[in-house]
Amino acid sequence: MAHTTLPGFRDFYPEQLAERAHVMRAWREVARRYAFMEYDGPPLEPLDLYTAKSGDEIVGQLYNFVDKGGREVALRPEMTPTLARMVGARANSLRKPTRWFSTPQLFRYERQQKGRLREHYQLNMDIVGESGVAADAELVACAIDICRELNLTSNEVVVRVSDRRVMHAYLAALGIAPDSFEAVLGVADKLARQPRAISAEKLAAAGLNVDQVERVLDIPHATIDTVEFAISAASGVGIEHVQELRNFFDYVAQLVPGGEAWLQFDLSIVRGLAYYTGIVFELFDRSGEFRAICGGGRYDNLLDAIGGTSLPALGFGMGDVVLTELLRARNLLPSMAQTVDYWLTADDDIPVLRVMSEAASLRAKGFSVEYALRRQSVSKQRKAAITAGARNIVHLTNSTATDSSV
């Protein structure tokens, strides 16, 4: 083979493109129902759009190079900086809250694994300019509705929800020093994947006592009631965020039929360490065989940091790779077989011009039409029509055209 794709990049044969289109159709359809407007930006951006926020170490993860004009550039690894710039430039004139979505192809220079390539398409949905939890609920409801649109149910998918402020309040209630929060969040993020003993060791190294270590290790099992009780039993600081979270759960349950079945309170959801400020969430398949299919949350300070405008914002990203893998595993990808509305067959003595004129008139009516592009026996033509998935075969003879449905 002379050429192959670069590692982590994909050729989309018609079958794969049909799968991608199936997913993206669901994204757009649900986004429309939630009144989001589509936008896009350039796939290639100045490198410093990304380094400014995250520092130079992120360059190792970027597809970056110097262009012919000597500019440091990078293929976009995420959409949020672009969104921040665009929103920042028109912050004052945009109707708030602003509901925008995009389906960019994103790039990342990392070793590929299952569900993780160097390129993928990712739905990004963001709401800008609303600080109340109704916006968070709207966004999560939308993510759930996308799953429902793709015929996934709460039996297959769970939305794990946490809140940075509740987490901080809970850790404080456990008597853990704020200096240790970052280390604790890092451990909490990995509780499911990392041996308990190692987590315990790291927590002890972060300065937690034996009791605190146990409580942190149990965070995945902590319910909203136990967390609320612990916080009010301590100083009560941050208790209002627990109530907001309760409202959030109620709202989602109202927005999506059977919504509560999808939701699960789980403080161990961390979503990286950096910029989230409030509710954060991730969608997982319940079997645990795939990585997260969607993740997002509230980032009220980010637009200020990047776009120079102080606006509350929240959003999520949902990639096509894991989602498609899950749909395939659950047998939820529709049949992608090619179909043709009409396949014209003709006897030997029918001039090709007549077949073409027949095809043209059917096509003018909006049907998809195929026919033999060279002389072939009738049986050959029929065979070709059947393998092409023709819904109707029209046979042209010297007397009349016979329409036989297949």
Add this chain to the structure above:
RNA sequence: GUGGCUGUAGCUCAAUUGGUUAGAGCACCGGAUUGUGGUUCCGGGGGUUGCGGGUUCAAUUCCCGUCAGCCACCCCA
């Protein structure tokens, strides 16, 4: 970037302890057959066994390197 496993046709797999021109099914193309649901038969293209070295009379098989894939770290989407 680190470590482990894997690598034969488009796909799924064969090839007896290393032993002649690396095979089969499916798919694809061609021909015949069948007067209707993708039948049956015949034929064809397509592999320098990922690539490059080494050991050997002889390598798909053993060794090394490299590339690629999978998995786990790292990191995150």
